[in-house]
Amino acid sequence: MSTILPSISRVAIIGAGAGGLVAARALREQNHFTKIDVYERRGDVGGVWNYTPQSASVHVPSTDVTRDEEPVEVEIDGNGNTMKKRVWVSAMYNSLETNIPKTLMCYPTHAFPAELPLFPGHDAVCDYLKDYAKDLRDMITFNTNVTHITPSESGSGWTLTLSTMPQTWKSPETSETLLETEKEEKETYTLTYDALIIASGHYNTPFIPSIPGITSTHIPLEHSINFRLASTYVGKKVILVGNSVSGLDIASQLLPYVSHPLLQSVRTAPEHPDDSPVIKTVPQITEFRGHNEVVFADGTVESGVDLVLFCTGYLYTLPFLNPTPSSSTGERVTGTWQHLFSIQHPTLAFLGLPMKVIPFPVSQSQAAVVARVFAGVTKLPGREEMEEWERKRVMECGDGKGFHNFGYPKDVGYMDWLEEMAKGPGLQPTMWREKERWMRSLTPEIKRDFGRAKKQGVVVRRMEELGYVFEESSRL
Secondary structure (H helix, E strand, O other), rough: OEEEOOOOOOOEEEEHHHHHHHHHHHHHHOOOEEEEEEEOOOOOOOOOOOOOOOOOOOOOOOOOOOOOOEEEEEEEEEOOOOEEEEOOOOOOOOOOOOOOHHHHEEEEEEOOOOOOOOOOEEHHHHHHHHHHOOOHHEEEOOOOEEEEEEEEEOOOOEEEEEOOOOOEEEOOOOOOOOOOOOOOOOEEEEEOOOEEEEOOOOEEOEEEEEOOOOOOOOOOOOEEEHHHHHHOOOOOOEEEEOHHHHOOOOOOOOOOOOOEEEEEEEOOOOOOOOOOOOOEEOOOOEEOOOOOOEOOOOOOOEEEEEEEEEEOOOEOOOOEEOOOOOOOOOOOOOOOOOOOOEEOOOOOEEOOOOOOHHHHHHHHHHHHHHHHHOOOOOOEEEHHHHHHHHHHHHHHOOOHHHHHEEEOOHHHHHHHHHHHOOOOOOOOOOOHHHHHHHHHHHHHHHHHHHHHHHHHOOOOOOHHHOOOOOHHHHHO
């Protein structure tokens, strides 16, 4: 038995990053919906790829899934007048580049420019998304934050409470108003929609674990969301916590500047370890003792530490939904089917929940499925079947971080499933064939060799320059 959805003609999308943009395109290409509105709290598209030189203070510990992040206020020069600007802090750091080849990372019908490096920097990715959004901007309302979402009183649809947040306004000491539209006050209003797509990402709320003594230590504590320039850590004795992709990359950025060895605290050995002799792997931190001592799981103690940098990831937080579907630990979103639809409220869809996937192509396939379901072209299974899927996923992958985690080759199977679900006219899902699967399987090795070439001053634009040539004999 399938789930019967009410007629859907008005859809709201939260977020104009990679997921929200492709969702807008997929809905529009169904030629079914009368109203498609995208709400973005920043002043432009691109989501987390909008680099911000500013960083924000992080709560220590940071484990509260109900906390809503706030923008920081900075002063800027507005034609001789002092202006204030609201900035939603991004997780990007100055030297960040993708860990996915541009030929695999792109939307299927929108390639990255050929002149870019094989692994583009964050600024190039943001420009790419802005170019992709050129014909979508009429659907997007910027500087608008969604503060509350509830099911409509009628029992069908959603009520959104929105707050306009002008990016800039005059400082109190400024006597002249630059633009009449630039004012400090927020405007709050509500709108209703038949269905909702949340594509707000999961790199907003940092996770810093609760460790005995963490609130009383005098050692400065930061999260990778604060990291911008490695040169600001010159000569410091640093403990870096975590060995995810970002942790390993930030470690390599720090090495030319910090005091050696760089101490890297890990729970498990990394999948692709750094071969640097000046990184010392240490166990998990179990206690901050006194003012400046760090105790590790093996009982060893480190003193004289100048900074502990947590590269411990982010929480899944949806504070505008009440009750929040985030788990109490923030490690997953509960009550979802196939990481995509709310089981209790199937007119609510989530884009971008999966981890360790190729995000842009996955988002396109997810968007293609959601658009067809909301248009009535594709049917959802019954509630019992969807709940059974979630139970099995928990049994197989756990009720924490593993739930939304894929990695190769599991992500390939998910892509195949999405392709099968997105049959019919409209925006087509990403279709990975032999070459894409081959490229996906070799991505860590390609990135490694790209990095080695970069250190030698060589700019690599095509993976063939590194010796990776797809041929019949290379097929999986």
